[in-house]
Amino acid sequence: MSILRWSEGFSHPIDDSIAVEEPLEVRIVGSRNNREFRQSIAITMRTPGHDFELAVGFLLSEGLISHRNDVENIAYCQDAQGDKKSNIVNVFLSPNLEFDPRQFSRNVYMNSSCGICGRTTLDRVRTACSTLPSGAVSMSLEALSSLAERMHKSQSLFHQTGGVHASGLFDAEGNLLHLGEDVGRHNALDKVIGHMLLNSQLPASNTILFLSGRASFELLQKAVIAGIPIVVAVGAPSSLAVEIAQEYEMTLVGFFQPGRCNIYSGADRFQN
Numbered sequence: 525m526s527i528l529r530w531s532e533g534f535s536h537p538i539d540d541s542i543a544v545e546e547p548l549e550v551r552i553v554g555s556r557n558n559r560e561f562r563q564s565i566a567i568t569m570r571t572p573g574h575d576f577e578l579a580v581g582f583l584l585s586e587g588l589i590s591h592r593n594d595v596e597n598i599a600y601c602q603d604a605q606g607d608k609k610s611n612i613v614n615v616f617l618s619p620n621l622e623f624d625p626r627q628f629s630r631n632v633y634m635n636s637s638c639g640i641c642g643r644t645t646l647d648r649v650r651t652a653c654s655t656l657p658s659g660a661v662s663m664s665l666e667a668l669s670s671l672a673e674r675m676h677k678s679q680s681l682f683h684q685t686g687g688v689h690a691s692g693l694f695d696a697e698g699n700l701l702h703l704g705e706d707v708g709r710h711n712a713l714d715k716v717i718g719h720m721l722l723n724s725q726l727p728a729s730n731t732i733l734f735l736s737g738r739a740s741f742e743l744l745q746k747a748v749i750a751g752i753p754i755v756v757a758v759g760a761p762s763s764l765a766v767e768i769a770q771e772y773e774m775t776l777v778g779f780f781q782p783g784r785c786n787i788y789s790g791a792d793r794f795q796n
Contacts, residue, residue: 543687544749545569545707547611550579552588554617562614569707571681571688572610574715574771575600578706579613581718584726585746592724594621657753657774661696661730662793668732668756671698675734681705682736687721690736691716693752701731709737710746717750727751735759739778744768752791756780761788 529538550565554624565588570578576598583589594617601612617623675692678700682688688700691713693701713735720726733752735743738759747755748768761769761778766788769776775790787794 535676536616541684543681543685543707544571546572547573548575549612550580550582551612551614552583552617552623553620554621554623556623563729568708568711570708570711573711574704574719575610575613575723576710577704577715577718579615579718580721581714581716581746583615584717584721585714585749587749588623589617589621589721592721592726594618595722654687657727657748657751657772658729661732661753662795663696663698664795665785667698668777668780669786671732671734672756672758672780672782673734674698674700675703678703679736688712690734692734693720694732694734696730696732701725709735709740710742711734713743713746717746720750729753732756738745738762739765739776741765741768744776747774748772754790 526537526539529536531684546569547567548570549567552563552565554561568582579598580589580595587653589595595615596618597616599614599616601609601614603609656739671692671694675690679688679690682690688705688707689709689712691704691709691717693716695701702716702719704712704719706712706715717726720728728750731752732754733747733756734759735755738756739755739757739761741762741764744755744765745768755769756777758780759778761776766773766776769789773790775793776788777785778788779786
């Protein structure tokens with residue numbers, strides 16, 4: 525779009541790219557007592573792209589699915605004329621999955637920046653994930669700088685707009701497994717986790733997760749459920765994020781920048 529840029533006392537028109545933000549409704553389709561049901565689960569404001577990964581990543585984080593086999597199919601909703609409605613995603617559950625739609629008898633509005641309000645309790649995480657994220661992955665703190673640089677170079681949408689968050693998942697050798705970008709921090713991570721789930725790569729043991737912003741409780745919750753043992757954030761962690769990292773013996777790094785960072789939990793995974 526055309527905008528007016530002001531710099532050092534002068535203004536001039538330029539063309540600028542802006543990050544797209546649109547609503548996405550996540551619905552599940554399943555069967556109960558031999559009858560099909562359709563249930564709206566959540567509405568989030570997101571950046572279009574990788575919507576299927578976002579949908580299943582969210583469902584996994586909410587404890588509605590646990591494995592790749594829980595999902596039979598994913599498709600955009602269609603209207604009466606058969607045209608695709610790209611802002612509604614239907615996730616078709618496996619007939620073998622026991623699910624009571626009354627558990628989600630209301631629509632949930634999921635803000636792109638703050639997650640789902642009122643559900644941030646450690647008890648819920650313990651219910652969804654009773655095992656510790658595992659993995660013998662370790663590396664030097666100096667090596668983290670190369671991962672951060674690699675993720676930054678891969679953030680194509682950020683370089684175009686400057687208006688999106690990113691979550692990058694790396695293996696123990698420093699290879700970027702998947703990158704998620706979105707106006708919402710939680711959506712960016714859900715896209716990564718959903719990609720790993722659909723490719724039967726969960727739990728994501730021996731991996732390192734990089735976050736472009738701060739480390740909130742909700743993001744650590746998602747990492748726990750995905751089995752990710754190391755989380756590195758550019759920004760600050762919250763007190764509950766530190767608590768969950770310590771309880772699940774995760775490594776949590778905050779305020780990361782090349783040459784310095786704070787280690788809040790699991791320092792033993794870093795080589796001297």
